[in-house]
Amino acid sequence: MNCFTLEHHDHIAHLVLNRPEAMNTMNPQFWRELDDTLTQLHRQGTARALVISSTGKHFSAGMALETFGGAITMDDASPEGRAAIADMLAELQGTFTKLETLRIPVIAAIQGGCIGGAVDMVTACCIRYATADAFFCIQEINIGMVADVGTLQRLPKLVPLGVVKELAYTGRRLPAARALGYGLVNEVFDTPEAMLAAAMQCAREIAAKPPVAIWGTKQVIHYTRDHSVDDSLRQMGWVQGAIWSNAHVREAVGAMKAKRQGEFPPLAALRNFGE
DSSP: OOSSEEEEEETEEEEEOOGGGTHHHHHHHHHHHHHHHHHHHHHOOOOOOOEOOOOSSOOOBBBBBBGGGTSSSSOOOSSSHHHHHHHHHHHHHHHHHHHHHHSOEEEEEEEEEETTTTHHHHHHSSEEEEETEEEOOGGGGGTTTTOOOHHHGGGGGOOOHHHHHHHHHHHHHEEEHHHHHSSSSEEEEESSHHHHHHHHHHHHHHSSSOOHHHHHHHHHHHHHTEEEEEEHHHHHHHHHHHHHHHHHHHHHHHHHHHOOOOOOOOOOOOOOOOO
């Protein structure tokens, strides 16, 4: 992997964007590597949380602009070409949606600029921590286009609609302090080191819980976001009925009383019919 590194430690996967000289922009290789990595993490079931952090001054400056002049062609010369744009975008959208539907929680640790496609990325994560110098920018409007890989769909679920419109129409920067006030980020830290330490601590706490209970919790929260209370309560019953384990509850309570780490089985690995 050239666009990022991936490490596993104590049931925690840590993905680090590592192209600081290019402001960690998202070139075609980034999309291929990220899609493959998320697919692998989803299928393996051994990691219990994923932390995404970055290197250099900025978390990510978003899509690499040279991409559109090279590997990806946005053909607006014909109806057929324009139709193909929708299918291409669906693939990009699908990669970030894998963050949202991953079987484990995803924590983003954001320093400096989180720009354009990077906003699409972090809004698909479960938890966001930021440094005091971090800022968010819907950069697409500044280069004459509409943000198209998830920001305009997910951000209104996270912050007030008026704030989304302000950012999307103007391309202004949203500083970390305001992002914290709106609830876009969970906490702001003075240094990247303190932020990453907090992200890893959160991941460790998640990893200490029964993985299938975390899976069920993520399923229910995600479903509730887009459905009525009645529908969500019905789905809650189905999920709880499907994954309930007296053994897990006994182990969790026993571990809590004994002040020890609980022992729980990992999520089952997934297999394709074609394998």
